[in-house]
Amino acid sequence: MENELRQKAKELLESGQVKQVIGYEDGSTAFKSTPCFASSPEDADRLVWNPTCVNNLAVYLPSAVKQGKVAVAVKPCDGRSVVELIKEHQINRDDVVTMVVPCPGVLNPDALADIDPKTIKNIEWKGDGISVTTDSGEISIPREKAFLDKCLSCTLTDPAVTNIKLGDSPERSPLKDKDAAIAEYEKMSVDERRVFWAKEFTKCIRCYACRQACPACYCKECFVDKNGQVWALKSTDPEANWFFHMTRAMHLAGRCIGCGECERSCPMGIPLTLIGRTLEKDVEEMFGSGAGQDPDALPILGSFDLTKDPDPCPE
Amino acid sequence: MARVGVFVCWCGSNIAKTVDVVKVAEAAGKLPSVAYSTDYKYMCSEPGQNLIKQAIEEHKLDRIVVASCSPRLHEPTFRRCISEAGLNPFMLEMANIREHCSWVHDDKEVASEKALDLIAMSVAKAVKNEALFSQEIPLTKKALVIGGGVAGIQVALDIADAGYKVTLVEKTPSIGGRMAQYDKTFPTLDCAACILTPKMVDAASHPNIEIMTYAEVEKVSGFVGNFEVTIRKKARSVDMKKCTGCGVCYEKCPKKLPSEFDCGLGQRKAIYVPFPQAVPNVPVIDRENCRYFADGGKCGVCAKICPSQAVDYTLEDEMITDKYGAIVAATGFQPWDPTPYTNLGYGRYPDVITSLQFERLFNASGPTEGKLVRPSDHKPPKNVVFISCIGSRDDEHGYPYCSKVCCMYNAKHALLLKEKVHDAQAYVFYMDIRANGKGYEEFVRRTIEKYGAIYLRGRVSRVFQDGEKLIVRGVDTLAGKPVEIEADMVVLAAAMEAQPDAKDLARMLGISTDEYNWFSEAHPKLKPVEVLTAGIYLAGACQYPKDIPDAVAQASGAAAKVVGLFAKESLQSEPTVAEVNEDTCVDCQLCKEVCPYTAIDTKTLTDRAGNPIRTVSCVNEGLCHGCGTCVAACRSSSIQLRGFKDNQILSEIDALAFAE
Numbered sequence: 001m002e003n004e005l006r007q008k009a010k011e012l013l014e015s016g017q018v019k020q021v022i023g024y025e026d027g028s029t030a031f032k033s034t035p036c037f038a039s040s041p042e043d044a045d046r047l048v049w050n051p052t053c054v055n056n057l058a059v060y061l062p063s064a065v066k067q068g069k070v071a072v073a074v075k076p077c078d079g080r081s082v083v084e085l086i087k088e089h090q091i092n093r094d095d096v097v098t099m100v101v102p103c104p105g106v107l108n109p110d111a112l113a114d115i116d117p118k119t120i121k122n123i124e125w126k127g128d129g130i131s132v133t134t135d136s137g138e139i140s141i142p143r144e145k146a147f148l149d150k151c152l153s154c155t156l157t158d159p160a161v162t163n164i165k166l167g168d169s170p171e172r173s174p175l176k177d178k179d180a181a182i183a184e185y186e187k188m189s190v191d192e193r194r195v196f197w198a199k200e201f202t203k204c205i206r207c208y209a210c211r212q213a214c215p216a217c218y219c220k221e222c223f224v225d226k227n228g229q230v231w232a233l234k235s236t237d238p239e240a241n242w243f244f245h246m247t248r249a250m251h252l253a254g255r256c257i258g259c260g261e262c263e264r265s266c267p268m269g270i271p272l273t274l275i276g277r278t279l280e281k282d283v284e285e286m287f288g289s290g291a292g293q294d295p296d297a298l299p300i301l302g303s304f305d306l307t308k309d310p311d312p313c314p315e
Numbered sequence: 316m317a318r319v320g321v322f323v324c325w326c327g328s329n330i331a332k333t334v335d336v337v338k339v340a341e342a343a344g345k346l347p348s349v350a351y352s353t354d355y356k357y358m359c360s361e362p363g364q365n366l367i368k369q370a371i372e373e374h375k376l377d378r379i380v381v382a383s384c385s386p387r388l389h390e391p392t393f394r395r396c397i398s399e400a401g402l403n404p405f406m407l408e409m410a411n412i413r414e415h416c417s418w419v420h421d422d423k424e425v426a427s428e429k430a431l432d433l434i435a436m437s438v439a440k441a442v443k444n445e446a447l448f449s450q451e452i453p454l455t456k457k458a459l460v461i462g463g464g465v466a467g468i469q470v471a472l473d474i475a476d477a478g479y480k481v482t483l484v485e486k487t488p489s490i491g492g493r494m495a496q497y498d499k500t501f502p503t504l505d506c507a508a509c510i511l512t513p514k515m516v517d518a519a520s521h522p523n524i525e526i527m528t529y530a531e532v533e534k535v536s537g538f539v540g541n542f543e544v545t546i547r548k549k550a551r552s553v554d555m556k557k558c559t560g561c562g563v564c565y566e567k568c569p570k571k572l573p574s575e576f577d578c579g580l581g582q583r584k585a586i587y588v589p590f591p592q593a594v595p596n597v598p599v600i601d602r603e604n605c606r607y608f609a610d611g612g613k614c615g616v617c618a619k620i621c622p623s624q625a626v627d628y629t630l631e632d633e634m635i636t637d638k639y640g641a642i643v644a645a646t647g648f649q650p651w652d653p654t655p656y657t658n659l660g661y662g663r664y665p666d667v668i669t670s671l672q673f674e675r676l677f678n679a680s681g682p683t684e685g686k687l688v689r690p691s692d693h694k695p696p697k698n699v700v701f702i703s704c705i706g707s708r709d710d711e712h713g714y715p716y717c718s719k720v721c722c723m724y725n726a727k728h729a730l731l732l733k734e735k736v737h738d739a740q741a742y743v744f745y746m747d748i749r750a751n752g753k754g755y756e757e758f759v760r761r762t763i764e765k766y767g768a769i770y771l772r773g774r775v776s777r778v779f780q781d782g783e784k785l786i787v788r789g790v791d792t793l794a795g796k797p798v799e800i801e802a803d804m805v806v807l808a809a810a811m812e813a814q815p816d817a818k819d820l821a822r823m824l825g826i827s828t829d830e831y832n833w834f835s836e837a838h839p840k841l842k843p844v845e846v847l848t849a850g851i852y853l854a855g856a857c858q859y860p861k862d863i864p865d866a867v868a869q870a871s872g873a874a875a876k877v878v879g880l881f882a883k884e885s886l887q888s889e890p891t892v893a894e895v896n897e898d899t900c901v902d903c904q905l906c907k908e909v910c911p912y913t914a915i916d917t918k919t920l921t922d923r924a925g926n927p928i929r930t931v932s933c934v935n936e937g938l939c940h941g942c943g944t945c946v947a948a949c950r951s952s953s954i955q956l957r958g959f960k961d962n963q964i965l966s967e968i969d970a971l972a973f974a975e
């Protein structure tokens with residue numbers, strides 16, 4: 001598969017069809033890969049595809065397309081970000097070639113908790129889980145432990161913007177319900193939730209890693225960075241933190257595709273995907289549609305139809 | 316440093332009774348940036364206004380807060396007042412301490428505190444106010460009327476008589492609309508042609524009216540005073556200038572087709588005028604059915620026979636683009652197709668017809684030349700059953716609304732039946748008789764009492780053919796028993812429904828429709844001829860089922876609005892509209908998608924050499940209503956409403972939240 005990916009990337013670069021291919025390459029350690037920006041056929045040899053390819057590369061597209069047409073390796077989940085970016089006019093459909101990689105699931109770092117990281121040599125898919133090669137031999141980790149939560153409940157097929165399909169899509173047999181994570185949360189009363197979030201948001205150091213990792217946070221100037229129209233303090237005041245996260249959540253309603261990059265990038269371990277998924281569920285229930293499906297769909301804020309309003313304002 | 320003046324009004328006792336105005340004015344004087352404050356009995360009165368003007372002069376005030384009633388009431392007054400004293404009118408803020416305070420509280424202490432809070436908020440906002448200027452918008456004093464029925468004709472005549480140019484666009488080959496199909500009209504039974512035809516001719520010969528028939532609106536852009544409209548004039552295949560209307564072409568044309576105007580009861584040719592009094596009296600070729608067009612140029616009879624060489628098969632659709640200051644939609648209705656009532660046999664039995672077909676059957680210029688006969692065997696009918704509410708007031712098959720005119724034309728038909736066929740008997744099945752109009756109830760009573768129509772309150776369950784007769788089974792709910800009538804003819808009063816293309820036209824005009832696709836007025840009671848888009852008005856049955864008197868009245872109302880608009884020299888733009896910060900706009904186009912007035916467009920920013928850099932949103936100030944929807948939607952606060960910018964609103968909130 002990796003070879004097929006490199007081959008395709010080379011073809012695209014050699015023929016000049018694209019200026020750049022965005023994919024993954026080996027990182028500084030064997031348990032992390034890093035984004036690869038290949039602009040020559042030789043660069044393409046660095047491309048890899050293995051369980052450590054976790055990043056949602058769609059985040060680079062809006063700036064990358066400014067230099068010319070881009071090919072990007074996307075997992076079915078990340079492909080939905082591409083759909084959103086097209087829908088929101090951040091990239092033109094014609095400026096991006098999606099190379100959809102077959103994804104059985106990507107690495108949950110917790111799976112390696114019992115292994116000395118220095119000894120890890122290689123990680124690959126094996127059976128329905130992964131196999132980790134260490135100095136002292138090979139360790140198999142079963143699927144339920146090996147992959148991220150989002151992968152265990154994944155039912156996604158090829159995204160609506162697929163250009164090149166690499167390999168065969170793996171069978172989807174979700175181990176978990178998509179809403180398992182929020183089911184617990186939803187049991188909390190409103191007051192309990194308030195206490196829960198107060199505690200979580202107090203941890204926030206306002207590094208904005210969540211925002212930077214998010215493919216949907218592409219504003220040139222975030223509301224929270226504005227001068228002269230100060231919506232929330234820029235310091236780590238607990239209320240300002242709260243305000244920042246809640247406003248960001250509102251800005252993502254109907255647009256969050258649940259890639260989980262925000263939570264993964266948060267150095268303070270705030271469970272940000274909980275917000276995203278809870279909100280998405282509301283949107284799905286109220287508007288009957290989810291993010292990242294149809295590049296021609298209107299954004300939910302712009303698709304309001306009075307005749308379908310379940311709760312019209314009284315005259 | 317801003318120098319704010321605060322003027323607290325007593326409003327007689329309206330405010331002073333519950334708010335300690337003197338103390339509040341004193342306290343307001345100590346607010347940051349306030350250079351002067353005072354109170355007065357009636358701030359809006361002449362002495363009150365003079366007080367403000369003097370204070371501006373004496374204390375060098377540059378922003379004014381008037382604490383009084385709702386800005387709805389006196390904002391224009393005080394804006395004028397401060398601009399007379401040399402300030403920009405948008406340097407005014409009003410704190411509503413009447414409706415929002417004194418009228419809704421009775422504890423004087425608390426109300427006074429709240430009044431001060433409201434004033435503090437207004438002061439904080441006023442400090443951030445910027446001078447705003449309205450722009451002069453040119454005004455094209457020419458109106459477009461879409462739809463040439465009786466309503467559209469009336470609008471066109473009224474506007475033209477006031478001295479302004481009008482273009483009247485009609486989809487079919489002739490103006491006249493539905494009314495042209497009728498023989499007589501309720502409640503006075505004047506002959507429809509006698510009252511409509513002169514109006515049609517007036518419109519055609521009016522120097523200020525240009526009629527475009529066989530034409531449709533293709534594209535609309537712009538805004539009040541400045542609409543740009545593209546009209547497609549469909550190829551008529553007959554040169555309007557050469558044709559004398561002699562009619563030999565359609566006499567000789569070999570191709571016969573069912574006539575739309577006669578609701579399929581009569582025939583027309585492939586080259587035709589829809590009815591003898593058509594305006595303009597120039598035929599069109601129905602190219603889909605013409606032999607010349609079907610057989611690659613074989614027939615050609617009409618061109619050969621035309622004494623004026625007016626037939627021209629090479630004519631093409633013509634696109635005409637022009638500017639208009641106002642648009643009136645008068646596209647009327649269409650009769651609902653009663654086929655879903657399978658139990659009534661429409662479409663199955665030739666003598667079950669609709670009311671519109673019935674109109675054609677006793678019309679002197681109709682397919683039977685006014686002889687009332689049944690379609691099946693051309694014998695005069697004796698027993699005729701009229702059934703009301705076909706598709707009206709019927710959620711199941713048709714629409715829940717009442718079509719409003721059917722009760723009246725049923726009575727008209729029952730009466731005229733008796734006049735045409737003296738020994739005939741009319742039966743009318745009805746749910747309620749709705750005859751609320753001048754002379755309407757009397758008309759129905761006359762039909763029953765003098766013309767012997769039998770009215771049966773109840774529904775019909777079934778109509779079926781039995782030899783020569785149609786058997787009508789129904790129920791008379793007043794007598795509480797089933798009835799069966801042997802009828803010669805059954806007439807279905809089909810509902811009026813919106814035109815099939817109403818929604819497309821609405822989208823083109825940027826106006827809204829209700830759940831049944833009727834055009835929505837701006838306010839059901841107080842703005843019945845306006846829509847939410849400035850410069851567009853409604854007339855006639857395109858808004859909701861109407862009879863002729865109502866359609867004509869609304870038409871004159873719409874014309875008055877247009878004439879009122881055109882009486883102005885130019886239009887002033889409202890400066891409190893949205894504005895895009897091009898530095899931070901990321902062109903997500905959410906604002907464009909949420910704007911209910913299609914006021915937002917995309918534009919390309921270029922460098923100094925003219926090379927495109929990126930695209931951003933831009934606001935058409937003529938179309939923007941200042942509703943603020945875009946502002947709420949924009950995630951990066953890149954679109955702001957002048958006069959209500961984030962920093963102004965946030966200052967107000969801060970003034971309230973951080974007040975001691």
Ligand SMILES: Cc1cc2nc3c(=O)[nH]c(=O)nc-3n(C[C@H](O)[C@H](O)[C@H](O)COP(=O)(O)OP(=O)(O)OC[C@H]3O[C@@H](n4cnc5c(N)ncnc54)[C@H](O)[C@@H]3O)c2cc1C
Pocket residue numbers: 461462463464465466467484485486487490491492493494497499500501502530531532645646647648649650670671674720724727811814816820854855856857861862863864866
């Ligand atoms: C059977 C029957 C009998 C009736 N009898 C009476 C009566 O006796 N007395 C009475 O007061 N009322 C009567 N009415 C009601 C009457 O027909 C209406 O009140 C009247 O026709 C409304 O006029 P209008 O101009 O609004 O619409 P219409 O008469 O429907 O005229 C609309 C015109 O607009 C044109 N048009 C439509 N769409 C477009 C477009 N997109 N572009 C350009 N042109 C377009 C149409 O071709 C048409 O010419 C009767 C109705 C029916 C159904």
Ligand code: SF4
Pocket residue numbers: 895896899900901902903904905906907931932948949950951952953954
């Ligand atoms: S919503 Fe805001 S950022 Fe998006 S296009 Fe409009 S002004 Fe620009």
Ligand code: SF4
Pocket residue numbers: 892893909910911912913914915934938939940941942943944945946956
């Ligand atoms: S203020 Fe309202 S009308 Fe004006 S551009 Fe924004 S959404 Fe459109």
